[in-house]
Amino acid sequence: MDANIQESWRDAQRLEKQLQALVADIPADQHEINRQLMEYRALCDAVIFLHFDYAQDRNIELRLWDTHGKVNSYYRKQLSQFRNGAGKRRVVEQRKLMKNYLEFIKASQRYYRNYIQKLASHFGGIPEVDDIARQFNTAAPTNDGIAVLSSDLRQQILSSCHQSLIRLGDLSRYRETELATKERNWGPAIGYYDLAGAIRPSSGASHNQLAVIALADGNHLRSTYHLYRALAVAEPHPTAKGNLEIGFKKIIVAQEKGELMNDDAQKDHSNSTKALLGWFMLLHAQCYKGLDFIGHEELENEVVSQLAIELKERSLEGILQKIVLVNIAAEYFAYVRLQSQPESLALRQAYLYFLRLNVKTMFTLLQVLQPELECFAMEFGSAPETTAKRSEKITAVARRVLPGLRQYSSWLICYASLLAVQLGDTTLDVQVKELWKTYANTLTLIAATISASHPPAIEYLLEEDADTLGFKPFDDELVTRRYKNQDTGAPKPVFHAVNVKRQHPNVEMLGRICDFLRDGVSLAQKENIPIELLEGTTTFAYREEGMPSELMASPEGRHANISSTNIDREDISLAKEASANAPKSIINDEASLSASISVSANLVMNEMVDNIVGSEATNDSECHDYYASPNRAPPTPPSYSFDESPVKIGGNDTNYGIFGTSTVQNFLNDSNYNTPHQPSPQRTPGPLLPSIYNTVFAPTANEVSSRPSTAKGLSPNRLSLQPQANEYLVQSSVSSMHAPSSMFPNHTPQFVVGNGYCAQQDTN
Numbered sequence: 001m002d003a004n005i006q007e008s009w010r011d012a013q014r015l016e017k018q019l020q021a022l023v024a025d026i027p028a029d030q031h032e033i034n035r036q037l038m039e040y041r042a043l044c045d046a047v048i049f050l051h052f053d054y055a056q057d058r059n060i061e062l063r064l065w066d067t068h069g070k071v072n073s074y075y076r077k078q079l080s081q082f083r084n085g086a087g088k089r090r091v092v093e094q095r096k097l098m099k100n101y102l103e104f105i106k107a108s109q110r111y112y113r114n115y116i117q118k119l120a121s122h123f124g125g126i127p128e129v130d131d132i133a134r135q136f137n138t139a140a141p142t143n144d145g146i147a148v149l150s151s152d153l154r155q156q157i158l159s160s161c162h163q164s165l166i167r168l169g170d171l172s173r174y175r176e177t178e179l180a181t182k183e184r185n186w187g188p189a190i191g192y193y194d195l196a197g198a199i200r201p202s203s204g205a206s207h208n209q210l211a212v213i214a215l216a217d218g219n220h221l222r223s224t225y226h227l228y229r230a231l232a233v234a235e236p237h238p239t240a241k242g243n244l245e246i247g248f249k250k251i252i253v254a255q256e257k258g259e260l261m262n263d264d265a266q267k268d269h270s271n272s273t274k275a276l277l278g279w280f281m282l283l284h285a286q287c288y289k290g291l292d293f294i295g296h297e298e299l300e301n302e303v304v305s306q307l308a309i310e311l312k313e314r315s316l317e318g319i320l321q322k323i324v325l326v327n328i329a330a331e332y333f334a335y336v337r338l339q340s341q342p343e344s345l346a347l348r349q350a351y352l353y354f355l356r357l358n359v360k361t362m363f364t365l366l367q368v369l370q371p372e373l374e375c376f377a378m379e380f381g382s383a384p385e386t387t388a389k390r391s392e393k394i395t396a397v398a399r400r401v402l403p404g405l406r407q408y409s410s411w412l413i414c415y416a417s418l419l420a421v422q423l424g425d426t427t428l429d430v431q432v433k434e435l436w437k438t439y440a441n442t443l444t445l446i447a448a449t450i451s452a453s454h455p456p457a458i459e460y461l462l463e464e465d466a467d468t469l470g471f472k473p474f475d476d477e478l479v480t481r482r483y484k485n486q487d488t489g490a491p492k493p494v495f496h497a498v499n500v501k502r503q504h505p506n507v508e509m510l511g512r513i514c515d516f517l518r519d520g521v522s523l524a525q526k527e528n529i530p531i532e533l534l535e536g537t538t539t540f541a542y543r544e545e546g547m548p549s550e551l552m553a554s555p556e557g558r559h560a561n562i563s564s565t566n567i568d569r570e571d572i573s574l575a576k577e578a579s580a581n582a583p584k585s586i587i588n589d590e591a592s593l594s595a596s597i598s599v600s601a602n603l604v605m606n607e608m609v610d611n612i613v614g615s616e617a618t619n620d621s622e623c624h625d626y627y628a629s630p631n632r633a634p635p636t637p638p639s640y641s642f643d644e645s646p647v648k649i650g651g652n653d654t655n656y657g658i659f660g661t662s663t664v665q666n667f668l669n670d671s672n673y674n675t676p677h678q679p680s681p682q683r684t685p686g687p688l689l690p691s692i693y694n695t696v697f698a699p700t701a702n703e704v705s706s707r708p709s710t711a712k713g714l715s716p717n718r719l720s721l722q723p724q725a726n727e728y729l730v731q732s733s734v735s736s737m738h739a740p741s742s743m744f745p746n747h748t749p750q751f752v753v754g755n756g757y758c759a760q761q762d763t764n
Helices: 003-024 031-051 052-057 062-078 086-087 091-122 127-136 151-177 185-197 205-216 222-233 240-257 271-289 296-312 319-340 343-377 387-392 397-419 428-450 464-468 477-483 505-524 550-555 569-579 605-613 664-670
Strands: 532-533 541-542
Touching: 003 062, 031 052, 031 062, 031 086, 031 091, 062 091, 062 387, 086 397, 091 151, 091 505, 127 151, 127 185, 151 205, 185 205, 185 343, 185 541, 205 240, 205 477, 222 240, 222 271, 222 319, 271 296, 271 319, 271 343, 271 397, 296 343, 296 397, 319 343, 319 397, 319 464, 343 397, 343 428, 343 477, 387 477, 397 428, 397 464, 397 477, 397 505, 428 505, 428 532, 428 541, 477 505
Parallel strands: none
Antiparallel strands: 532 541
16 A cells, blocks of 8 residues: 555544544634645545545545534534524624635535546546536547446446435535525526436435435425435435425324414415325325224325316426326335335335325326327327327316326336236225226227328437436336337437437327337237237227126127227217217217227228337246335435434334345235234225216317316315324224235345445434
């Protein structure tokens, strides 16, 4: 070992002790603090780039950031003295302190930006680090270091760059928290966190820090979204679970007072949207506990019905994406919690609650989309049109729903094996059956209205794709193909990359529709999935147990409420001519207009479906279920905690540990519990999910041409929020639940918390 490296590290350690003693003094010489910190940075930096492995073994980066944290804590403590009492009158001293604190923040940011640039120039050959360095400096980094990097060294460099970006975001956040006197500008901090998430999507650190900003803004939906995202990754953040439970506890406390937790950041939204968000957050807070509560079904139905009305009335501007991903991540994390305590009835019930919520939400989105697809089909005559012209006729409501439905299509692929069997809950089983039927009908409508024999090629990641990189619930081979180039297998660039030329939004929407259809074709090829593509047609049919699929696809054999539809171009043209002399009604109580159109095979559609399927494997062994995906045992990302202590729900849930080989199948099959529980009152199963043809989603006669707005804002007072006596009872049906052995693959994800590499405990 070079003697200069060891000597530099000894000097750095000596200076580290001096700094710690200096910030412990009250008052301290702030200029001396900043000077010594600058010298300490230089010594640590020299050791890191002289011998990177030596620095990694001694956690020099971590110790350097810990020292920054101690200096920051000193300044924050001093600044707090000027916020009340006599301190407000000491204006001159306050300005001097703020100036020194700002100097500390700026110098620290300059160091970490230069550090990333030095990583790129010293090592080189890592595109992710080089791209970040270019954003900090217009000059391209030069490679003056190692020609070939080992795999381990490359991962260490990526991790170092990722941590530096998180720290840059933290420094920007400290500045706005302590020094901003007017409206805070979170833009720089969010930008650094987003860069960190892009360079290492498997880490939950960036999402946890983004949740801190969302909470500071009073945006509970965004905070919950980022906390769930921090948990639904390969490297879950260790404090995200406690922070999530703190937020849910606040919502429950507000509900017990008869109030909804309203988001301060949603002031520009309509009253109905605010009510939707308040109900949605309350539903998740209650379902997370896994205890039966009075008004559950009413609250759940209110959320999904209001969501449908909002989508038909206005654009939710990213809210739908967060609602969908929160639902999916909540179900995934409920399974992770269930693994840690397989004997817990509350955790079992929480898992089933979130599964049911996802089923009903996807069903609702399909109901919203189906009338739009029928209107889309009615616009076409027999004359052929180009793909561009057809894509222009996708309705506004369909455009709002498609990105969210595309996420649910990925969810359905991952959980199809679970949803294809009886779950032991009568109400949930009926809802799942209706979901499959509606899904088959929607696929048939899409296949009948897509005219291009070849789907448009989108060679970059769309917004919803880029947003779900590293999302653990989508860790399935059939889902991850959307992130790769179909020809080369290389990862697709993000939509905002420098060299990416985006296609027209209409073409992107058509690409989403084709991806949705592609997923449906993949599922229809699996033997254990209750839908199939009828041979020689473009009709997707639900396969009822004990009933031939051909009968289910015919008008006589269909379900009374939901029909399987196959629309041919010539039939649509004839229907339009016939409707000119008939009352203007697309849908009636017996069947839809599309169901009355004769069924015929369309060669163009068959070619299109064949092209979508391509060379996909048709056996189940090549379609990996979510729970059979490989797992990792990652290190713990940088740490951050809220001011409040985490609320413990269900025991020691913060330790992820190794869960062994048990699966949810074992949890749901085991009916011999020693844990006592209270039976719930007798509850009547809820009503069957309604048909699209007799609900508020069915277009009326006047909606065929003008489609006027019909939704009305709902008052939060419609839903009783008063706490009830004996409210939290464990539902007795859980303990008697039996699931077949095919419900889950015999494999369980394992999560291990490694040694933390960022010990800074932030108290913002």
